[in-house]
Amino acid sequence: MFFKVMVLSLLLRRVESSQQEDLSFTYNGFREANISLDGLAQITHNGLLMLTNGTKLQKSHTFYPHPLHFKNLSTGNVFSFSTTFVFAMVSEYPTIGGPGIAFVITPSMKFPGAEAGHYMGLFNATNLGNSSNHVIAVELDSLLNLDFKDIDDNHVGIDINELTSIKSSPTSFFSDQDHQHHNLTLISGQPMQLWVEYNGPQKQLNVTIAPFNVPKPFIPLLSLNLDLARIIIDPMFVGFSSATANVQVNQYVLGWSFRMNGEAGELDLSRLPKLPRRGPKKKTKIVTIGIPVVSCAVLVVAIILVLILFIMRRKKKFAEVLEEWELNYGPHRFKYKDLYIATKGFKDNELLGVGGFGRVYRGVLPTSKQEVAVKRISHDSKQGEREFIAEIVSIGKLRHRNIVTLLGYCRRKGELLLVYDFMPNGSLNKLLYDQSDKTESVVLSWTQRFQIIKNVASALLYLHEEWEQVVIHRDVKSSNVLLDKEMNGRLGDFGLARLYDHGTDPQTTHVVGTLGYLAPEFSRIGKANPSTDVFAFGAFMLEVACGRRPIQIRASEERMVLMDWVLSCWSKGLILETVDPKLGTEYKVEEMEMVLKLGLLCSHSIPVARPPMRQVLRYLEGEVPIPELSSLGLTTNIGGQIFVPSEGSSDVSVWNINPSYMGSEMTLSSSVAESILSGGR
Structure with a gap:
């Protein structure tokens, strides 16, 4: 009997599941919608779903009342699904928001013990992150909460079982018309549309947002490979959760559509309910009677003149410059006044460093309280204007996790200012060499160094191959690699960068860069290309592994040029003697050997022998083994001699040369250039 009941139960569930495989609903307004409301949630007279109102520290929940089966019973995989809704936050x-709106998939419509405020009516301090929660949420958050590692006070995030997003992004959309990202403000009071789509076979979750009346952008804001099968337990409920804090933020949903195994039906935007009118009602103008017209006019004119003088003086103090090219290339433009306040008037105690092209200050933006770095281009920099424009045009549109983000800029008379993400751990150069200002020396571990090398390689691959144009950085070095709070390396300072279209030949330019990182052919032909960046990256790898600058003037003649010294030690089978002594023996030998050899390979004097960055990254990730250096024609240049290891031993044969300049290219006979090296490590 028990077996029959179990079989019948399974059959009934299969019938119910098959009925829900193509379940869909579309609500153009909620006047007659079949939904469950809890807490502050209510439906207004015109069919508007109002999640929150002026009541403080309260919760709000709205759900489709029937549980949905998300899993295929035969395979256990999660079906594809799609949902879209139009919302507004006022x-x-x-400039001050509150807890946002979360679209949620959850095993229950009840949340016992959940708190309001920044917990968004979903969790409390004791159950955050519990795998037993089985909660999937897409948050629209207008409140910065450092406890949850929020990136800012205006972001979209994907949450699993807690409110620390596994992936998030500042709120923006990619326009299919002008092919640019445009920022959105969640608490603007303007209606916006959000799409959440899960591809079951590909196990990919996409989140897209756009203003009201703008079609769904082709490129999503967030895209995440995630198998929901380990999180979803059948059945599940879909809906919205929200909460209020101490600032009144009214949250509305105008329409909602959902579909299992297909694309959610389009909302009829013309049928959606209207939002309440913002601001107080216009008051009837009261005409004052009995005041002499002439006296009133004189008083008004006097007040206007005083205001004009005040405004003119204030504008002169914070006057800015705007030119036509900025309309095409400029990212977000900051007000000079805000940057002046953020840096406390560019005080010396906010100074982070001084470079060849200006001074860099730490700042806190007065409105968002975001920490930034403000680069102020020096007046006496002859190339300041040109380099400023180069940074605006190039890095202003680059978006990569290992590239320092240019948040915006400002121009004021002769001053040029760039605003970047603040990197709390400063430059790699300071951690490698300069620790005079620290009470205890901080030694980067090999794991951290190896990760930083891979970070910079990933950034260069993006610049060379993956962006819409080829970007040649031309100044890859440790002082231009900044470290974020997780000690990830980010490539910055694009003042010398050059761009050209894929498939075209780069133009000849002035030779710029830093001695020790310059490819030898660059000084001869003056053409920067991806191969010259690869050479600099090779010098950079050796620098990070050995803890030494590429050229060390005060070192012995044998050790003055780092690349030559490492190559000499390799030829003798002693390459690990070049490792930074501060590391001791705390490193993986196979990784260290690979980085040192790869540094030599990338620093090859013949450009075509250097691997492209995509191949370099494959070596670093261990996808393919690095080739034997003995087959690549590597030679050392020490004290005016060429050392080539003999076959089967670490002995060397010697050719005397007379280089005219340290680091310059040497022309060798074909027999030397093509000699096959062997031996060494």
């Missing part, structure tokens, strides 16, 4: 203060 704050009583234009």
Whole structure:
């Protein structure tokens, strides 16, 4: 009997599941919608779903009342699904938000013990991150909470079982018309549309946002490979959760569509309910009677003149410059006044460093309280204007996790200012060499160094091959690699960068860069290309592994040029003697040997012998083994001699040369250039 009941139960569940495989609903307004409301949630007279109102520290939940089966019973995989909704968030203060709206998939419509405020009515301090929660959420958050590692106070995030997003991004959309990203403000009071789509076979979750009346962009804001089968337990509920804090933020949903195994039906935007009118109603103008017209006019004119003088003086103090090219290339433009306040008037105690092209200050933006780095181009920099424009045009549109993000810029008379993400751990150069200002020396571990090398390689691959144009950095070195709070390396300072279209030949330019990182052919032909960046990256790898600058003037003649010294030690089978002594023996020998050899390979004097960055990254990731250096014609240049290891031993044969300049290219006979090296490590 028990077996029959179990079989019948399974059959009934299979019938119910098959009925829900193509379940869909579309609500153009909620006046007659079949939904479950809890807490502050209510439906207005015109069919608007109002999640929150002026009541503080309260929760709100709205759900489709029937549980949905997301899993295929035969395979256990999660079905594809899609949902879209139009929402609006209105704050009583234009720059201060509150807990946002979360679209949620959850095993229950009830959340016992959940708290309001920044917990968004979903969790409390004791159950955050519990795998037993089985909660999937897409948050629209307008409140910066450092406890949850929020990136800012205006972001979209994907949450699993907690409110620390596994992936998030500042709120923006990619326009299919002008092919640019445009920022959005969640608490603007303007309606926006969000799409959440899961591809079951590909196990990919996409989140896209756009303003009201703008079609769904082709490129999503967030895209994440995630198998939901380990999180979803059948059945599950879909809906919205929200909460209020101490600032009044009214949150509305105008329409909602959902579909299992297909694309959610389009909302009829013309049928969606209207949002409430913002601001107080216009008051009837009261005409004052009995005041002499002439006296009133004189008083008004006097007040206007005083205001004009005040405004003119204030504008002169914070006057800015705007030119036509900025309309095409400029990212977000900051007000000079905001940067002046952020850096406390560019005080010396906020100074982070001084470079060849200006001074860099730490700042805190007055509105968002975001920490930034403000680069102020020096007045006496002859190439300041040109380099400023180069940074605006190039890095202003680059988006990569290992590239320092240019948040915006400002121009004021002769001053040029760039605003970057603040990198709390400073430059790699300082951690490798300069620790005079620290009470305890901080030694980067090999694991951290190896990760930083791979970070920079990933950034260069993006610049050379993956962006819309080829970007040649031309100044890859440790002082231009900054470290974020997780000690990830980010490539910065694009003041010398050059761009050209894929498939075209780069133009000849002035030779610029830093001695020790310059490819030898660059000084001869003056053409920067990806291969010259690869050479600099090779010098950079040796620098990080050995803890020494590429050229060390005060070192012995044998050790003055780092690349030559490492190559000499390799030829003698002693390559590990070049490892930074500060590491001791705390490193993986196979990784260290690979990095040292790869540094030599990338620093090859013949450009075509250097691997492209895609191949370099494959070596670093261990996808393919690095080739034997003995077959690549490597030679050392020490004290005016060429050392070539003999076959089967670490002995060397010697050719005397007379280089005219340290680091310059040497022309060798074909027999030397093509000699086959063997031996060494």
